[in-house]
Amino acid sequence: MSTKKRSVRKNIHPYLPERLYDRFKGYCSKMGVTESSVVEEALTRFLDEQGDMPLVLRKIDRQTRSIERIDRDVKALSEAFSVFVQIYFAHTPEIAAEDKAVAQHDARNRYVKFIDYVAEQISAGRTLVDDLVQDRIGDRDELRRLIEQASRNEDES
Numbered sequence: 001m002s003t004k005k006r007s008v009r010k011n012i013h014p015y016l017p018e019r020l021y022d023r024f025k026g027y028c029s030k031m032g033v034t035e036s037s038v039v040e041e042a043l044t045r046f047l048d049e050q051g052d053m054p055l056v057l058r059k060i061d062r063q064t065r066s067i068e069r070i071d072r073d074v075k076a077l078s079e080a081f082s083v084f085v086q087i088y089f090a091h092t093p094e095i096a097a098e099d100k101a102v103a104q105h106d107a108r109n110r111y112v113k114f115i116d117y118v119a120e121q122i123s124a125g126r127t128l129v130d131d132l133v134q135d136r137i138g139d140r141d142e143l144r145r146l147i148e149q150a151s152r153n154e155d156e157s
Contacts, residue, residue: 014039073129080128083143090147 016024028035095103121127 012039073127076129076132080132086143086147090151 024035024038028038031038
């Protein structure tokens with residue numbers, strides 16, 4: 001005779017909506033488990049919070065924060081590019097047709113140097129976004145005023 005001690009078990013009578021009950025019965029049948037074992041496991045996980053949900057939620061939160069950082073960085077880089085293009089157009093005169101070949105050659109050489117410099121910065125772990133001030137310094141209207149002022153100053157020179 002076995003001296004194995006049985007744990008005291010209590011009987012409960014929960015009520016389920018018909019569709020949930022049908023899913024529950026189907027799951028138990030498909031998995032070959034008892035209804036009691038499924039309810040016990042579900043309640044244990046729910047009450048002890050030992051299920052995967054807290055882990056999944058932490059991972060989702062981490063991914064959300066990562067996406068927010070990427071979004072912030074893309075916005076900063078887009079704005080930096082926009083400012084660069086505006087300043088470039090404000091300060092770069094049209095090139096005469098006879099000077100275009102020399103200018104294109106010079107541009108290719110300068111571009112290669114630029115790419116090399118960017119590669120060095122990235123390999124050293126430095127980024128433009130790291131250098132940016134997190135607080136907003138100005139808005140587009142202020143930028144336009146500064147560009148116009150710089151253009152007037154160049155015209156006066």
